[in-house]
Amino acid sequence: MPSTTMPMLETYPKSINLDRAKLAAAIDALNDCAQACTACADACLSEDMVADLTKCVRTNLDCADICTTTARVVSRHTGYDANISRTLLEACATACKACGDECARHADKHEHCRVCADACRACERACRDLLATIS
Numbered sequence: 752m753p754s755t756t757m758p759m760l761e762t763y764p765k766s767i768n769l770d771r772a773k774l775a776a777a778i779d780a781l782n783d784c785a786q787a788c789t790a791c792a793d794a795c796l797s798e799d800m801v802a803d804l805t806k807c808v809r810t811n812l813d814c815a816d817i818c819t820t821t822a823r824v825v826s827r828h829t830g831y832d833a834n835i836s837r838t839l840l841e842a843c844a845t846a847c848k849a850c851g852d853e854c855a856r857h858a859d860k861h862e863h864c865r866v867c868a869d870a871c872r873a874c875e876r877a878c879r880d881l882l883a884t885i886s
Contacts, residue, residue, distance in 0.1 A: 754779050759826075767828050770884045774825065777881040781822035781843065784874035788815035788850060791867035798861065807853050807864065814850035817843050818874060825881070837885050840878045847875035 757775040760767065767774070792811035795804040821843040825836055851871030858865035 763828055765828065768831060768833070768886075769881065773877075773881045773884055777840070777877040778822050778826055780870075780874040780877035781818045781825075784847060784870045785815045785818035785822065787867045787870035788812070788818065791854060791863045794861070794863040795857075804857065804861075807857055810846075810850045810853040811867065814846045814871065817846040821878070833885050837882060840882045840885075844875045844878040844882070847871040847878065851875065 754775070756778045757771070760771050760775055788811040792808045792815070795801065795808045795811070798804055801808075817839075821839045824839050848871070851868045854864040854868035854871060856864075858868055
């Protein structure tokens with residue numbers, strides 16, 4: 752199923768002060784990362800060695816929450832405040848890096864951690880790409 756992000760951005764009746772393609776890519780990456788992190792945390796909790804994955808679970812859940820919040824905020828354009836969007840995107844890039852690094856530590860043993868690390872890396876890049884366009 753194709754994403755509805757770009758079609759929704761195209762229906763916004765006013766101008767948007769951001770590159771719509773990069774904004775759509777970031778929103779999609781944020782939502783994908785939030786889903787991957789939530790699923791990875793759940794999978795970690797099902798592993799036999801769950802005690803070794805405590806930090807991974809925590810980092811996953813923090814990253815998912817930050818990604819979800821960031822996606823929601825950057826999806827709204829009425830009364831747009833670049834300082835808020837910039838701050839959230841920076842925090843999200845930081846969370847994605849931390850989560851990607853943590854998941855990468857377990858990727859050789861747990862495929863869900865590898866998939867999540869990839870989603871985190873993609874989201875970090877998308878956040879940084881969008882950040883570069885915010886004046």
